[in-house]
Amino acid sequence: MSGTIYFDNNATTFVAPEVFEAMKPFLAEEYGNPSSLYKLAGRAKAAVDAAREDVAALIGAEPDEIIFTSCGTESDNAAVLSALSGGGAGARLVTTSVEHPAVLNLAKRMEKEGRPVTFLGVDSRGELDMDELRGSLDGAGALSVMWANNETGILFPIEEIAPLAREKGVPFHTDAVQVVGKMPIDVKEMPVDYLALSGHKLHAPKGVAALFVRRGAPFREFLVGGHQEGGRRGGTENVAGIVGLGVAARLAREGLEDERTRVRAMRDRLEEGLLSTCEDAHLNGDPGNRLPNTSDISFDFIEGESILLLLDREGICASSGSACTTGSLEPSHVLQAMGVPYTSAHGTVRLSLSRYNTDAEVERVLEVMPGIVKRLRQLSPFGRADPAG
Amino acid sequence: MWNYSPKMMDYFLHPRNAGEVESPDATGQVGNLVCGDSMKLTLKIDKETQRITDAKFLTFGCASAIASASALTELVKGKTVEEALELTDDDIASYLEGLPPEKMHCSVLGADALRAAIASYRGEAPPESVIDEKDLVCHCFGVTRHKIEDAVRAHGLTTVDEVTNYTKAGGGCGKCKDRIAEIIADVRGEARPARPERPSKMTNLQLIKLVEEALEKDIRPALRSDGGDIELVDVEKAPEGPRVTVNLKGRCAGCAASGITLKHFVEQTLRQRVDPGIHVIEDETDRGAE
Numbered sequence: 001m002s003g004t005i006y007f008d009n010n011a012t013t014f015v016a017p018e019v020f021e022a023m024k025p026f027l028a029e030e031y032g033n034p035s036s037l038y039k040l041a042g043r044a045k046a047a048v049d050a051a052r053e054d055v056a057a058l059i060g061a062e063p064d065e066i067i068f069t070s071c072g073t074e075s076d077n078a079a080v081l082s083a084l085s086g087g088g089a090g091a092r093l094v095t096t097s098v099e100h101p102a103v104l105n106l107a108k109r110m111e112k113e114g115r116p117v118t119f120l121g122v123d124s125r126g127e128l129d130m131d132e133l134r135g136s137l138d139g140a141g142a143l144s145v146m147w148a149n150n151e152t153g154i155l156f157p158i159e160e161i162a163p164l165a166r167e168k169g170v171p172f173h174t175d176a177v178q179v180v181g182k183m184p185i186d187v188k189e190m191p192v193d194y195l196a197l198s199g200h201k202l203h204a205p206k207g208v209a210a211l212f213v214r215r216g217a218p219f220r221e222f223l224v225g226g227h228q229e230g231g232r233r234g235g236t237e238n239v240a241g242i243v244g245l246g247v248a249a250r251l252a253r254e255g256l257e258d259e260r261t262r263v264r265a266m267r268d269r270l271e272e273g274l275l276s277t278c279e280d281a282h283l284n285g286d287p288g289n290r291l292p293n294t295s296d297i298s299f300d301f302i303e304g305e306s307i308l309l310l311l312d313r314e315g316i317c318a319s320s321g322s323a324c325t326t327g328s329l330e331p332s333h334v335l336q337a338m339g340v341p342y343t344s345a346h347g348t349v350r351l352s353l354s355r356y357n358t359d360a361e362v363e364r365v366l367e368v369m370p371g372i373v374k375r376l377r378q379l380s381p382f383g384r385a386d387p388a389g
Numbered sequence: 390m391w392n393y394s395p396k397m398m399d400y401f402l403h404p405r406n407a408g409e410v411e412s413p414d415a416t417g418q419v420g421n422l423v424c425g426d427s428m429k430l431t432l433k434i435d436k437e438t439q440r441i442t443d444a445k446f447l448t449f450g451c452a453s454a455i456a457s458a459s460a461l462t463e464l465v466k467g468k469t470v471e472e473a474l475e476l477t478d479d480d481i482a483s484y485l486e487g488l489p490p491e492k493m494h495c496s497v498l499g500a501d502a503l504r505a506a507i508a509s510y511r512g513e514a515p516p517e518s519v520i521d522e523k524d525l526v527c528h529c530f531g532v533t534r535h536k537i538e539d540a541v542r543a544h545g546l547t548t549v550d551e552v553t554n555y556t557k558a559g560g561g562c563g564k565c566k567d568r569i570a571e572i573i574a575d576v577r578g579e580a581r582p583a584r585p586e587r588p589s590k591m592t593n594l595q596l597i598k599l600v601e602e603a604l605e606k607d608i609r610p611a612l613r614s615d616g617g618d619i620e621l622v623d624v625e626k627a628p629e630g631p632r633v634t635v636n637l638k639g640r641c642a643g644c645a646a647s648g649i650t651l652k653h654f655v656e657q658t659l660r661q662r663v664d665p666g667i668h669v670i671e672d673e674t675d676r677g678a679e
Binding site for chain 1: 423
């Protein structure tokens, strides 16, 4: 990792050394299938059970409410389809226009196939209209609202939404992939029916995730197969990955205080520094209502991909809501839903920190970014200080 | 992560001829902020020899757009105006040792800027400056049928995705993809893909409902993203086709391009979604109140 300054932790995170160490035996000599009947298999089963307890403890769930899956997308898909499973083909899904594609594109496909879907919009601060949400729940079949937005870090008020859904009898799923491990969560206090989390966002490897399904909530198997995961998810367990997720969950619990204090302080320092040293830069979203680790900044008159490539030359990893980085031609659906003008949406950079970042790394970004912005503005026909010529 | 060639990265990191030439003889600016890339090309041209003696560029866009613009300036320097006009987007892409397929529109932008600059030098109207509304296919990126046909012919394109890579058409809301498929088929002399027919007779109530639906789903979101809005005032049936009266609001109301928005975007969308005979007019009654 030497030379790399990694500020893209909402995309993925590095595998914590403790996680990797714990996984190793299960990629080598401890290869038993948890379903088999000998000691080798028993050890694998015990490891999966222990991991289930650790993951449950991170969000205040009971171990039997945790289903291990392969990725956040699988968790989201399984939850939304389960939430709707009690209502028939005409049951209306309510969701938001700024969801992660794991929910958004599933909802769009279902709409195309004839299911009624309500997409709730957001205001320029990235926030929902709670009256609109309340109204949309009348007669709804299911509700799916992300807890924190992956691009802006904006938090939706799940503590208000969950009781509302409960009151109206609408099964409620929250995509909490960006929140778990960054902020404390207790599903005992929060009446959500389903909650998705993903390993690689909290320093476990890719390929392992989990879905919380509250006891009594309707559930329909997404992967139909054997009796694994209490008959709710067929397929031989990814034992090593699950062990890694368990350890990562334990580390995340220990790190929550650090996220709340040190990570937030680094993010704030980074953000204030960038906004004060770069002209025509704007923060996207409500600054007071965000994940502690995320900053989404638009730089007018320049384009995100160019910024990322110049940052990459300095060893700095970041993301952009710009169109050009993904091959799509339109800027991010989240920025468009917030009404961020195209003039700045194309020049958006997301910096997302983790507890493994350091103050020195923040200073390095602050050192190089103004030069990069200036350099690209000198090449741009827009927003030029000296329009003559 | 894009697979950029070393030469392209070199032209992005060390752009040649960035800036504007002093008192240029020719200027071409194409693209805009909304589209996500834009280029301004300025040229110095020797009147005697018709040779381009200097060329500079300014680009808003991704790395490949910047590199393409810089490559273009290198390619045109020393050429006569006639020779320069022979340059194509492919020449720019090959000069950079290739561009990823999704980025081919960056080289097209360069070629367009060059044509616009030479047109200005010759005192002609810039190409595509007067867009016949019937010719406009992609409203998100303002791409005409003519331009799509050219790209299909020049590069032997066969799929809608390829057309999007070269021209951007179809890369926004995606509603024009069917039309692009038809254009590809037309140019290539193939049978047109089947297209669903729309009911031609409808009651006034159905008409109003469809207009409202199209406004809400297809038109308002786009206007709002630019800080504007639209209000439906009236829908009347008329022999020449339904007449839809609207009010542009917010930033659209005072926008100099509101007439274009109305005709090119609102009317075209309603024609596509509701009835091909629709005419959109702006409500004149409360103009004085503003």
